[in-house]
Amino acid sequence: MTRHFSDSRMAKFEEALRAERAEAEARLAEHREGIAEVRSARSDASADDEHDPEGPTMTQEWSQRTAVLADAELELAEVDRALARLADGSYGVCTNCGKPISVARLEARPTATLCIDCARLAG
Numbered sequence: 001m002t003r004h005f006s007d008s009r010m011a012k013f014e015e016a017l018r019a020e021r022a023e024a025e026a027r028l029a030e031h032r033e034g035i036a037e038v039r040s041a042r043s044d045a046s047a048d049d050e051h052d053p054e055g056p057t058m059t060q061e062w063s064q065r066t067a068v069l070a071d072a073e074l075e076l077a078e079v080d081r082a083l084a085r086l087a088d089g090s091y092g093v094c095t096n097c098g099k100p101i102s103v104a105r106l107e108a109r110p111t112a113t114l115c116i117d118c119a120r121l122a123g
Contacts, residue, residue, distance in 0.1 A: 004100040
């Protein structure tokens with residue numbers, strides 16, 4: 001596969017993706033810890049959260065935290081797929097039309113799989 005960027009540009013993309021991955025892993029660990037806390041609180045038979053006027057119920061808290069956890073897991077998966085594309089030489093190539101994805105787009109969204117034209121059509 002033909003690469004569309006120089007080695008130094010690819011190294012910068014890899015560095016950005018690895019930094020994004022580290023941040024996503026940290027957020028994921030934080031959210032998993034929060035889920036564990038809510039799970040523990042929900043299992044406490046003495047907790048009567050449904051009648052607590054001061055805050056959200058455990059059910060609301062659980063729903064919110066599981067949604068945020070799912071988002072963090074998705075972000076990590078997207079970064080891992082981008083790193084795999086970088087390794088196999090397909091990074092920076094639109095998966096729809098096969099044209100190069102612009103540097104500006106990849107700098108703004110390092111996990112992008114579509115060029116801006118295809119992204120507009122898909123959106």
